Amino acid sequence: MRSGTWSEFREHCARPERVVWAVSAYDGKRSICPLGWKMNTSISPPMMAISVAPGRFSHGLISGSGEFVLAWPGADLAEKTMLCGTSSGRDIDKFAEAELTALPATEVQAPLVAECIANLECRVVEQVTTGDHTIFVGEVVAIWVSEVPSRQLCSIDHSRGYDFLVERGGYRFGVVTE
DSSP: OOOOOHHHHHHHHSOOEEOEEEEEEETTEEEEEEESOEEEEETTTTEEEEEEOTTSHHHHHHHHHSEEEEEEOBGGGHHHHHHHHHSOTTTSOHHHHTTOOEEOOSSSSSOEETTSSEEEEEEEEEEEEETTEEEEEEEEEEEEEOSSOOOBOEEOOSOSSEEEEEEETTEEEEEEOO
């Protein structure tokens, strides 16, 4: 064992991670922010936490609205995840650009994504600054699941056990091998 760096750790131990989209809307604007940093925090009531950098357009939308939708993309959304993760909602409407279907949520203003495996409507109950990111803890207030599930998209490294789908600009996506 030797002393290492954060970069080495992330390169060797931080992948794979399931990808989710933080969907947000506020003041007439909406966006989709692909994330790997998310976790369940409570069963009763159900809660999820996401970590978003303050410089992201979605950070301002979530902070302003106090809510978000977590959407789980499947394998068929790898290219659209790449598009949403490498462009800013300040510059484009990611729903229009990626040809995604926004559906009305029942409990929050942010839209659901029809093409995703699942959508969780969340209300922010806690916000914590941790270094260069903000953790938003959201209580899940409504759950939507696809009638046609697919394999969930993952951010992967070069390990075995994954079907590679797309790679660009340091991002590499795939799904667990069947």
